[in-house]
Every structure is written in structure tokens, then in C-alpha cells.
Amino acid sequence: MIAxxxxxxxxxxxxxxxxxxxxxxxxxxxxLLQGPNGAGKTTLLRACAxxxxxxxxxxxxxxxxxxxDRRAVRAKVGLLGHANGLFPDLTVAENISFWSRLIGASAQxxxxxxxxxxxxxRLSATRVANLSAGQRRRCALATLIVRRAQLWLLDExxxxxxxxxxxxxxxxxxxxxxxxxxxxxxxxxxxxxxNLATRSLTVVGxxxxxx
Amino acid sequence: MKNSLxxxxxxxxxxxxxxxxxxxxxMRSRVVTNQVLPFAGLVMVMFAxxxxxxxxxxxxxxxxxxxxxLFSLFIIVQRSFAIDTQDGALDSLRVAGxxxxxxxxxxxxxxxxxxxxxxxxxxxxxxxxxxxxxTASGLxxxxxxxxxxxxxxxxxxILYGGLTAGAKGRETLLPxxxxxxxxxxxxxxxxxxxxxxxxxxxxxxEGWAWIGLxxxxxxxxxxxxxLAFGSLIDE
Numbered sequence: 001m002i003a004x005x006x007x008x009x010x011x012x013x014x015x016x017x018x019x020x021x022x023x024x025x026x027x028x029x030x031x032l033l034q035g036p037n038g039a040g041k042t043t044l045l046r047a048c049a050x051x052x053x054x055x056x057x058x059x060x061x062x063x064x065x066x067x068x069d070r071r072a073v074r075a076k077v078g079l080l081g082h083a084n085g086l087f088p089d090l091t092v093a094e095n096i097s098f099w100s101r102l103i104g105a106s107a108q109x110x111x112x113x114x115x116x117x118x119x120x121x122r123l124s125a126t127r128v129a130n131l132s133a134g135q136r137r138r139c140a141l142a143t144l145i146v147r148r149a150q151l152w153l154l155d156e157x158x159x160x161x162x163x164x165x166x167x168x169x170x171x172x173x174x175x176x177x178x179x180x181x182x183x184x185x186x187x188x189x190x191x192x193x194x195n196l197a198t199r200s201l202t203v204v205g206x207x208x209x210x211x
Numbered sequence: 212m213k214n215s216l217x218x219x220x221x222x223x224x225x226x227x228x229x230x231x232x233x234x235x236x237x238m239r240s241r242v243v244t245n246q247v248l249p250f251a252g253l254v255m256v257m258f259a260x261x262x263x264x265x266x267x268x269x270x271x272x273x274x275x276x277x278x279x280x281l282f283s284l285f286i287i288v289q290r291s292f293a294i295d296t297q298d299g300a301l302d303s304l305r306v307a308g309x310x311x312x313x314x315x316x317x318x319x320x321x322x323x324x325x326x327x328x329x330x331x332x333x334x335x336x337x338x339x340x341x342x343x344x345x346t347a348s349g350l351x352x353x354x355x356x357x358x359x360x361x362x363x364x365x366x367x368x369i370l371y372g373g374l375t376a377g378a379k380g381r382e383t384l385l386p387x388x389x390x391x392x393x394x395x396x397x398x399x400x401x402x403x404x405x406x407x408x409x410x411x412x413x414x415x416x417e418g419w420a421w422i423g424l425x426x427x428x429x430x431x432x433x434x435x436x437x438l439a440f441g442s443l444i445d446e
Contacts, residue, residue, distance in 0.1 A: 049306050050306070051302070051305060051306065071308070071445075074305070074306050074307065074308035075307065075308025075309075076308070077306065078306070079302070079303070079306045081299055081302065082299070083298045083299025083302070084298050084299065085298060085299045085300045085302060085303030086298050086300065087232065087236060087294060087295075087298070087300055088297065088298060089235075089236045089239045089240050089294070090232070090235065090236065090239070094232075094235065098228060098232050099303075099307070101220075101224060101225075101227075101228040102220060102225055102228055102304075102307050102309050103220060103307065103308075103309075104220040104224070127239075128298075143303070147307070
């Protein structure tokens with residue numbers, strides 16, 4: 001099991017953003033999180049990444065008990081929120097190389113990640129500030145590939161992408177799953193997201209239910 | 212060298228990666244050279260206009276150099292964290308599972324190098340603008356003072372920059388928090404620089420006691436910063 005939450009409560013700004021969430025995610029799944037704005041989807045993704053403390057309940061992600069040491073899981077997950085986590089003044093290659101240096105990946109890993117995301121030609125030497133929204137998203141996903149994240153946590157990954165970019169993103173996520181990663185993503189684009197996902201969870205009022 | 216938490220990468224490699232990233236971004240954006248440096252130069256010139264007396268300027272030259280450095284420090288620290296927060300890279304660094312004390316040292320060294328470049332220009336400006344005399348022994352004291360004071364300012368700047376990075380109103384909060392803390396550096400660096408310049412008949416030997424205070428300040432904030440930075444960024 002990749003993630004197992006049981007009656008998890010996460011308090012954010014004195015508000016229980018997750019109010020007794022229980023669910024399990026198996027290896028190789030692509031799980032869609034759906035629900036209205038403010039339902040707790042982003043909180044759930046950030047809690048899975050070990051960024052938020054667990055106030056109550058049991059949360060185990062990739063074998064790490066988040067109630068005991070939530071920092072231990074961080075090297076194993078890749079979180080892509082509304083922002084891309086990139087440095088706009090650096091080129092695509094420099095951005096991916098920076099993250100590769102932090103985790104000890106090789107230059108070959110960087111090249112492979114850029115090839116997978118279609119960034120290995122002239123785009124590799126382009127500053128991120130000069131990329132389109134879709135190209136930036138691809139660059140951000142390349143950093144997850146180079147980091148060899150076992151669990152991809154994506155918040156609205158389709159946002160800001162054109163139709164072609166969305167198709168490429170779906171292809172990338174399926175490829176990541178085929179390569180052994182597990183993907184959990186939040187989306188409001190239900191039709192597209194349901195085609196991509198192998199399973200859906202609905203988050204409402206901080207409570208998670210199977211769809 | 213110790214591994215950086217769960218990634219298996221040594222702390223030194225993370226320090227080098229963060230340092231080279233920050234310097235590369237500065238080389239591209241040239242914010243320090245094109246904006247901070249002219250700002251600090253203007254501060255020096257404005258002081259000269261305001262005081263308008265060669266004797267007074269020679270006597271307070273050391274203090275003016277360090278005041279201009281402090282004002283510039285606020286801008287450079289804000290910029291140092293703006294590059295990490297503008298597209299959420301600071302969050303990604305937190306999730307990367309690396310030792311955040313290595314990030315602290317990488318950013319502090321990059322900040323120190325930028326400050327030293329700035330201080331060299333400001334000191335040269337003071338020598339020319341305020342007609343300060345500098346002897347060989349004064350130069351040795353001045354170089355030591357610059358190294359010690361800058362290290363202290365860089366450590367405390369990155370520590371408080373990390374503390375305010377995610378806060379609302381961080382632009383005004385940072386100077387408010389930082390100014391009282393760096394007051395000992397301002398006092399000690401000013402006295403040591405005055406001794407190096409021989410301002411008001413001060414002897415070079417009088418400056419070395421202040422270097423001791425700067426060294427203690429640097430050591431305290433270097434150690435406490437490396438221990439506290441990760442928690443500050445995390446929470």
C-alpha cells in the first residue's frame with residue numbers, strides 16, 4: 001500500500017481542513033481527487049507530502065508514519081502545486097540540473113527527463129521566464145522525473161495548459177505510472193480527469209469518500 | 212561528509228548547488244549590480260550632501276559605509292528569498308528531503324559574496340568621496356572587519372529572511388526584525404572601520420577588540436541559524 005489514512009485530522013489556520021479522512025491508495029494507481037473549492041484537496045496533497053502536521057488519526061505514506069516523522073517521506077514524493085517550483089531566471093536545463101544535484105542524479109538522468117518531457121532540443125537552453133505556461137508545467141514535471149519520486153502529488157496539473165499540453169500531460173502521467181510511480185491529482189476538469197484516473201475520491205468538508 | 216538527510220547527497224554538494232544557483236541568478240538578473248549598488252552609492256552621496264563638512268565626513272565615514280551596507284542588506288535578503296518564493300521553489304526545497312541547514316549555508320555564502328562586492332565599492336567610494344587615509348595596518352584590519360561583519364550579516368540576514376519569507380507584509384517586517392539584531396554588528400564594524408581609517412585620531416590597534424565581538428556574533432548566528440533555519444522554513 002502506498003498511502004493509508006485512517007480518521008486523519010489536519011488543522012490549518014485553526015480550521016479542520018481534513019476532518020477524519022480515511023482512504024487507501026495502492027501502488028500504480030492514478031487517483032483523482034475531486035470536490036468543490038476549499039473542500040480539503042490541497043490540504044490532503046500537502047499532508048501526503050509531509051508538509052502539514054497530523055493532528056489526529058493515522059497516516060502512513062510510502063512506509064513512513066507521518067504522525068511520527070513527516071519529514072522522512074519527503075525525499076520519496078514529488079509535489080507539484082499551483083506553482084511550478086522553478087527559477088524563472090535559469091534555463092530549463094539549469095533548473096532540472098539544480099534539482100538533480102540536490103538528490104545526486106546524473107547528467108544522463110537530466111537528459112532522459114528532458115527527453116521524456118520534450119524539452120531536450122532548443123527549449124533546454126531557454127530561460128523558464130520565456131516559456132509558455134504549458135512548457136513550464138512540462139519543465140516542472142521533468143524535475144519530478146529526475147527526482148525519481150515514487151508518489152506524484154499534483155494540484156490542478158491541467159490548469160493553464162492548452163488542449164495539446166493537456167494531452168501531453170495525460171500521456172506523461174500514464175508513462176510515470178507505467179514506470180512504477182503512483183499518481184494522485186486534484187482536478188476540476190472532471191471529464192478529462194476521469195478518463196485519466198484509475199480511481200476517484202471525492203473530498204467534501206475535509207471528509208474523503210470513494211466515488 | 213555527512214549525508215544530507217534521505218537523499219544520500221553530501222551536505223557540501225547541497226551547499227554548492229544552492230550557492231551556484233543563487234549566484235547564477237544574480238549574474239543573469241544583475242539586481243545587485245544594477246539596482247542595489249547604485250542605491251548604496253546614492254545613500255553615500257546623500258550623506259555627503261547632508262553633512263557637507265569634510266572633517267565630519269572623515270570622522271563618520273566608517274559608520275556611513277556600514278549604514279549603506281545595512282540598507283542594502285534588506286534589499287538583497289528580500290531578493291534572495293523572492294527568487295525562491297515567486298514560483299514556489301521554497302516549497303519544493305522543503306519537499307526535496309534535503310538537509311535545510313545546507314540550504315542556509317549555501318544562501319548565506321551567496322549573500323556574503325554579494326555583500327563583499329558591494330562593500331568593496333562602498334569603501335573605495337568612502338576613500339575617494341570622504342578623503343579617508345588608509346595605512347597598510349589599517350587595510351589588514353579593514354579586510355578582517357569586512358570578512359567578519361559580512362559573515363555575521365549574511366547569517367542573520369538569511370535566518371530572518373527565512374523567518375519572514377512566507378509572512379504577510381514581509382517587506383516591512385524584515386527591517387523591523389533585523390535592525391535591532393544587527394545593531395551590535397553596526398556598532399562593532401563601525402568602530403573597527405574608524406580605527407582602520409584613523410578617524411578622529413583613532414589607532415588601528417583599537418579596532419581589534421571589536422573584531423572579537425564580530426567573531427562571536429558570527430559564530431552565534433552561524434550555529435543558531437543552521438539549527439533553526441529548517442524549522443523556520445518548515446513552519
